[in-house]
Amino acid sequence: MTSRSKRILVLSDIHGNLPALQSVLQDAGEVDAVWCLGDLVGYGPYPNECIELIREQKDLLCVMGNHDAGMLGRISLGLFNHDAQVSLKWVKTVITEACWEFLRSLPDQEKGEKTTLVHGSPRNAIWEYVLDPGVALDNFNCFDTHLAMVGHTHLPIAYLLFEDLGEAEWTLGKKGKPVKLEHRAILNPGSVGQPRDHDPRAAYALFYPRRMTWEFHRVAYDVKKVQDAIIKAGLPARHASRLTDGW
Secondary structure (H helix, E strand, O other), rough: OOOOOEEEEEEEEOOOOOOHHHHHHHHHOOOOOEOOHHHOOOOOOOOOOOHHHOOOOOEEEEOOHHHHHHHOOOHHHHHHHHHHHHHHHHHHHHHOOHHHHHOOOOOOOOOOOOOOEEOOOOOOOOOOOOHHHHHHHHHHOOOOOOOOEEOOOOOOOEEEEEOOOOOOEEEEOOOOOOOOOOOOEEEEEOOOOOOOOOOOEEEEEEOOOOOOOOEEEOOOHHHHHHHHHHOOOOHHHHHHHHHHHHO
């Protein structure tokens, strides 16, 4: 893992939403590398297509998410809510051998000189949600790089550590306002395939390691196409309806 690249696309929680992923890749434009923070499958109707598209990306780093692990049997499906269980059981019936093997190959963590990549949190790479400054503050003791990048919550947010105060402050993702990474930080790009901050647009981030800045981005995609495909596949209707308003 290297941070020599000038412009890195960071994304997470694709959840089988191919139109959203395609829109993100097009909107981001030319990048030097792609870092994916897990949960390629679950909820959405295009698991194989999303995995195949991610595998094609330049200088890809990808870690395992909890839905990926659940589908593979690494963690119990009993830990998921009913609708999520239905979706993951369906993924098992349609996933190709090549995509299965790709998910099996994913590490829980990728670590470089300055950056740690996980899905959940540095303390619990697969499952813990970093949802508030208190949890973030505890997690700063669980990694030794300058930055950690996480997904899982589906919320675009940055937690900055002010060591002299012993506090972590958070800032919600806003396009057009780059986050200066002078302080240690835990960064979440939000969700590509199922945003939960009441903004239905796909979320992602661009990381500029040479100048140490982080940019939040949003892009619209064809929500109805995904909703129709969810219903056609017989997946839970709730997974379709929530895409309209991003909750």
